[in-house]
Amino acid sequence: MNIGxxxxxxxxxxxxxxxxxxxxxxxxxxxxxxxxxxxxxxxxGDNATASTIEDAIAFGDVIFISIPFGRIQELPVNGFDGKIVIDSNNYYPDRDGNFPELDSGETTSSELLERHLGGARIVKAFNTIWFEHLRTQGNKDLALENRRAIFIAGDDTEAKGVVAKLIEEIGFAAVDTGFLGEGGRSQQPGTPVYNQELTARAAAAVVGRQL
Ligand SMILES: NC(=O)c1ccc[n+]([C@@H]2O[C@H](COP(=O)([O-])OP(=O)(O)OC[C@H]3O[C@@H](n4cnc5c(N)ncnc54)[C@H](OP(=O)(O)O)[C@@H]3O)[C@@H](O)[C@H]2O)c1
Structure with a gap:
């Protein structure tokens, strides 16, 4: 798969x-x-190229966005239509500045990203795991239920399936928290799953979902 x-x-x-x-x-x-x-x-290595943002969008079957949330408005709005977009971003007001609609709980950071990127099929994922854990805790030798969980939320079932497969290929297990709005909200900073080292089995119990 090509990933931008x-x-x-x-x-x-x-x-x-x-x-x-x-x-x-x-x-x-x-x-x-x-x-x-x-x-x-x-x-x-050979399977990686340095790219402009526009070329990374055009290249990817899947686009993985990992920038400070406060800068998402700088991203181009074109080129995302129909693309699966992984939203690994978190909103931290001290870093990102205040967004009143997030501070009031009226909406979520993923829904604001979705609004900005016209037509993207957003899956919130990878936002709850510290990068050092992401680097070291994947283990393809384990059964899925015993692997470290990476949470996914989104409105597009097929897109979530593609992201879940990517997560499994790198040694983790996807735990679905539901739709982008409320599922995504349950993965945000300060929630019971944020930065917790949970197996998929334990994670599913915390969020009350099936594996
Ligand atoms: N650190 C973690 O363990 C962790 C875990 C889960 C989620 N997150 C979330 O993931 C996101 C990235 O975190 P990080 O720790 O990886 O940040 P980071 O180390 O500070 O890296 C941010 C990257 O975003 C790029 N960037 C900033 N503005 C951009 C723009 N407008 N267009 C394109 N690229 C832009 C930066 O490029 P330049 O250097 O060229 O500006 C840099 O490569 C954040 O939302 C964070 O909350 C972080």
Whole structure:
């Protein structure tokens, strides 16, 4: 699969390495331009290229977005129609500035991203796991129920299936929290699942869902 990655920091670069190691191709972009990513793509190997944001969007069957939430308005609005987009972002007001509609609970960060990216099939995932755990805790030798959980939320069942498969290919197990709005809300910072080292079996019990 071709995966476009926007954001080449802690989470974006860690996910890129895991996806490449699982046999996928990645095009990775940051805000400063592909020429600043030479060292990273050299480390990632032949299946990775440094890219502009627009080229990463065009390249990806799946687009993985991992940037500070406060900067999502800088992302292009075109090119996402029909694409599966993984939203790994979190809203931290101290870093991102205040968004009154999030502070009031009126909506969620994933729904604001969805509003910005016209036609994208958003799956909120990878936002609850610290990048060091993402780098080290995947284990394909374990049965799914005993693997570390990565939570997914979204309105598009097929898109969630694609993301769940990617999660399994890198040694974790997907636990579905439901639709993008309320499911996504249950994965946000401060919730009982955020940054918790849960097996999929334990995680499913916490969120009251089936594996
Ligand atoms: N750190 C974690 O363990 C962790 C875990 C789960 C979720 N998250 C969430 O994932 C997101 C990324 O976190 P991180 O820790 O990986 O951040 P980070 O290390 O600070 O990296 C952020 C990346 O986003 C890029 N970026 C910023 N604005 C951009 C824009 N407008 N267009 C394209 N790229 C842009 C930056 O590029 P430049 O350097 O070129 O500006 C950088 O590559 C955040 O929302 C965070 O809350 C983080």
């Amino acid at each position: 990655i926007i954001g080449a920091g802690h989470i974006g670069s860690t996910a890129a390495k895991l996806f490449v190691d699982a046999g996928h191709k990645v095009a990775i972009a940051n805000s400063r331009g592909p020429e600043t990513l030479d060292k990273l793509v050299e480390e990632l």
